[in-house]
Amino acid sequence: MEEIGVVKEIKDNLALVGLKTSGPGSARLGPEVWARNLASARTGDRVAVSIPERTLGAQSVAAYAMPMVSILVGAGIGKWISRQSSIYESAAAMIGKSAASSVLRTDNPSLILGVIFLILGLGVLKIWMGNQKISPDLVRVLGDADGKGG
Numbered sequence: 001m002e003e004i005g006v007v008k009e010i011k012d013n014l015a016l017v018g019l020k021t022s023g024p025g026s027a028r029l030g031p032e033v034w035a036r037n038l039a040s041a042r043t044g045d046r047v048a049v050s051i052p053e054r055t056l057g058a059q060s061v062a063a064y065a066m067p068m069v070s071i072l073v074g075a076g077i078g079k080w081i082s083r084q085s086s087i088y089e090s091a092a093a094m095i096g097k098s099a100a101s102s103v104l105r106t107d108n109p110s111l112i113l114g115v116i117f118l119i120l121g122l123g124v125l126k127i128w129m130g131n132q133k134i135s136p137d138l139v140r141v142l143g144d145a146d147g148k149g150g
Contacts, residue, residue, distance in 0.1 A: 001056060003020070004019070004047070004048055004049075005017040005020055005049055006018050006044065006047070008043065009043060014035065014037060015037040015041055016034055017034075017136075018030070018031075019032070033136050035135070035137055036135060039140050045144060046142040046143045046144065047140060047141055047142060048139050048140040048142060050137050062125065062128070062129070063129070067121050067122055067125070069121070070117045071114045074110075074113040074114040074116055075111070077117075078110035078113035078114060079107075079109070079110045081109045091103065091104055
């Protein structure tokens with residue numbers, strides 16, 4: 001994924017790039033990002049900033065797969081629990097047959113554990129995604145800030 005912007009500041013081998021906003025006739029700068037200055041750009045240069053697609057692809061897959069897998073595992077464990085007669089008998093002895101039957105002989109364990117595992121999966125995903133660093137790269141100098149080739 002590539003965005004166009006203007007270098008606003010250089011610090012070490014990083015460049016602060018103001019990205020151009022999209023839209024017809026828009027020349028305003030939008031959000032700013034720090035990108036690795038691989039193209040040796042200078043302040044005022046028009047540049048192309050790229051985020052590695054491999055990184056975005058892996059995070060996208062994780063963002064969709066983790067909640068889905070979590071809920072399916074939780075629901076599967078809940079279904080397994082609802083079919084265990086020893087668990088039913090223990091619960092019936094503790095809370096009575098009627099209550100144990102309404103909780104364990106239905107799809108309630110699947111629903112409850114599916115939701116619990118979904119919440120846990122989203123928590124793990126948030127922690128994992130928070131530790132991932134997406135570092136954009138300044139890959140090309142397109143010209144100076146006036147749009148002249150460089």
